Amino acid sequence: MTHRTLIASTLIGIILFSTLAGCLDSEEDENVIIIAFKTQDDYQNPEANPQLLADFLAEKSGYTVELYPIGSDIAAIEALRFGHADIAFLDGGSAWIAWKQHGLDAILADQKDDGSTYYNAQAWVLNDSEIQTLEDLEGKNSCHTGWLKSAGMLMPMGYMINNGIVEVTGDENDISSLRTTIEAHFGNASIPEKGDLYYSYSGAFRCISEGVGDVAFGKSTSYQDHCEGNDWCLDRESYRPLEPAFGQVPSHP
Template sequence: MKFFKKAAIVASSLLCAVALAACGNSKSSKDSDAYTPKKLTVQFVPSSNATTIEAKAKPLEKLLKKELGIPVKVSVSTDYNTIVEAMGSKKVDIGFLPPDAYVLAHKQNGVKVLLQAQRLNVEGADNHSGNKKVDYYRSQILVRKDSGIKSIKDLKGKKIAVQDTTSTAGWIYPVVEMYKHGVNINKDNIQTVQVKGHDQGVLSVYNKNTDAAFVFQSAENLVKKDAPDIHDKVVPIYTTKKIPNDTISVRGDMSSKWQKKIAKAFKDIAKTKKGHDIISSVYSHEGYADSKDSNFDIIREYDKTAEKLDK
């Protein structure tokens, strides 16, 4: 009986070894079958004038090529939904996705978040930059100072400039927090006007084309050159809770090796003067930190509330 017991143990051990080897080969095979880029397509979404952003972001091509050793093409998407679809159809490898667009891209196409942007904190009535790097930002509802609009309830029956419905600061957060304050943007005689870029939202209020605008906090600073008196004319009536900062995300089938290379490249570029100047001018990014999908569960909670708006 002892012999048979020993034989069974040996056989069992051999089977385990074979199974483990198979599992190891399967994992290695899986990564070897993963997408390994020969060239990279990087796409941004327009938070302000799309042409200006593309011109500012283009120099990243050379910096990334130097870090990664393959050609890189940088472009700007027409809107948030377009970049989500492009990553799903594998036309775009890397997307600078705002939080809600990332959540959508992850759900629909398995897009993976690599990094989260760091920005300087915002302080004071004029929304000037502080000196502390943070991984969040906020949305604000802006109105003209002379409009008579003092609170969210005063927005009933008004015209509001908004961004795409997947824009976290330009739609999701402000409409959800309005809803929590008893104002439904779809049912309280509110007219929405979709504009492209938070700078256009600010200017629509400044020029009296709309009564209010949903923008990210400090968006007024985007137009100070053209409207030096912007802080005298346009003021926030509401500031939302914290929103996780923008992501650098990659298509879901990319190899883990290349995910790590890309994450390292962006972090290293952000530490150089030239690289920092580019990311700061494009999105006010100060650097990048490693991120994970669970950081965006708060966005999923807001999305669930947003779904109630039509009910």
């Protein structure tokens, strides 16, 4: 069973369960499932086109499956909140925000080809860096994958705050205080937005590779998954993971 087929099969079960449980609002809507999904005009890899997933679901379930195009996880959450979509795929960090602030539920995690439903959040530094421990990161320049991203921000910051390595600046009950906390603890913090050069996992690794940052927050598999093969990527021996890892993050497409 392929990776995408496994996701689709799981969703079919959820759709059918929701229908039997009477979760759909009206007869007019009961045969339509709307999925909030990040779409783009062209796909270099045709298998990445979400329309294939929608068509597969429609064929297997007998329902009309429509895509609701969104540009970010925040837009996906808003689509769910206001009834524009029934299902959305979210980064683990965004899923936590959706649950914490709006009471939305996570109903499944993406399953990788090896059967795992998570990946490990890890910090990376250059091999010749003077940084040896998490405590050494204070005052250093940091490369995050984006604002409120799971492995690139929420997991490492949560771990370091809970272990007394980082002190919260501002109201700890206000999520915006995380930005002020990061800016107070690190030297210059790269917190890119979608479309920026250093956005996402590959961007964070590029950030340290090009000397912009001293530490990159990402996955334990960031080198082989998001660096290797790019013209800006250094040899594997040029990087080392910083221990300990921050914990497991639910997988997502």
